[in-house]
Amino acid sequence: MPAELHRIAVRKKVDQLDRAIREQYMFNLETYYIPVIQDIILQSYDIELTGRVTNRRAKTNPIYYRDEFQEALYNFEWITEARTQTILMTPETDTFNWNQGRLRIIENIVEGTIGRLAEIDEEQYIAMYDKRPIVQPFDRAVPLKQRIYLLRLTGDLRRRWRQAYPRDAMVIFPFSNTPPIDIFFTANQYVEENIRGWIDEAIRESQKEIAR
Numbered sequence: 001m002p003a004e005l006h007r008i009a010v011r012k013k014v015d016q017l018d019r020a021i022r023e024q025y026m027f028n029l030e031t032y033y034i035p036v037i038q039d040i041i042l043q044s045y046d047i048e049l050t051g052r053v054t055n056r057r058a059k060t061n062p063i064y065y066r067d068e069f070q071e072a073l074y075n076f077e078w079i080t081e082a083r084t085q086t087i088l089m090t091p092e093t094d095t096f097n098w099n100q101g102r103l104r105i106i107e108n109i110v111e112g113t114i115g116r117l118a119e120i121d122e123e124q125y126i127a128m129y130d131k132r133p134i135v136q137p138f139d140r141a142v143p144l145k146q147r148i149y150l151l152r153l154t155g156d157l158r159r160r161w162r163q164a165y166p167r168d169a170m171v172i173f174p175f176s177n178t179p180p181i182d183i184f185f186t187a188n189q190y191v192e193e194n195i196r197g198w199i200d201e202a203i204r205e206s207q208k209e210i211a212r
Contacts, residue, residue, distance in 0.1 A: 022086050025202035026079060029088060033198055034078050037090065040187040041073060042066075048181050049109065053174040059148050060119060060138055060173060062109065068101035075100075088195065090188050093180070102141045112180040116153040117173035118161075125149055128160040 049062035062069075076097065080087045089095075098107035122145060125133045137147035150173050151157055161170050 020206035021202050024206045025199060026086055028198060028202055028205075029079060029086075033088075033194075037187045037191060038073055040190055041091070041184060042070060044183040044186050045069060048183050049106070052178075055171060055174065057171050058119060058174050059121070059171075060105070060150075060175075062106055065102055065106055068103055069106060072097050072100040072103060088191065090184065090191050092184050092188070093182060096184070102139055105139055109175050109178070110181045110183060113173070113175050113178050116176040117150040118153050118157060119171040119173050120149045120151050121145075122147050122149070124161075124164070127164040128157075 045062065045066065050066070053061045053063070073091070073096075076089075076091050078089055080089055093107075093110055096107075098104055119138075120128070122133060122137075133147075133149050135149055135151070138150050139146075139148060153170075153172070153176075158170070
């Protein structure tokens with residue numbers, strides 16, 4: 001075989017192997033690895049967020065927003081094609097899409113909260129201040145009567161609460177004075193520890209397939 005034809009044949013073989021590796025790697029990502037990563041993130045959500053809420057009366061429990069978070073997680077752009085590369089993208093706090101549904105609430109929680117806050121609904125606010133709230137609600141996506149307001153736990157607030165509700169305990173925001181919470185850390189660490197092996201596995205599987 002002439003040298004030029006030999007080079008063309010080798011190049012075609014290399015290109016064939018490269019395509020096979022990328023296709024196998026993408027298949028493995030979508031079928032096996034990404035679902036595992038998603039499960040790890042959801043477990044972190046449950047442990048780091050919903051697991052911190054012990055007061056059953058708290059209406060800001062992230063469990064109420066879990067379905068929306070899961071949907072946004074599944075819709076995340078996990079795989080990006082860049083020229084001849086297939087890149088696995090994993091979410092982080094600053095790259096995740098918090099614009100979906102009511103997830104701005106969860107974004108505010110994971111970014112951390114300074115100060116001790118109380119959960120006050122609109123009815124309670126009116127009972128204490130004799131007027132409608134002028135502050136922004138915690139969740140603007142729900143009907144007015146269901147909206148929760150986070151107010152600084154001051155002496156004045158305590159006094160007004162005792163006057164309006166002498167028999168009831170005030171609900172404290174579960175994430176008061178909470179530093180940032182990285183619910184994606186464990187999943188990203190898992191990817192860093194395993195991605196080299198995933199690539200090697202795709203290479204081995206592709207070589208076996210081509211050799212048949």
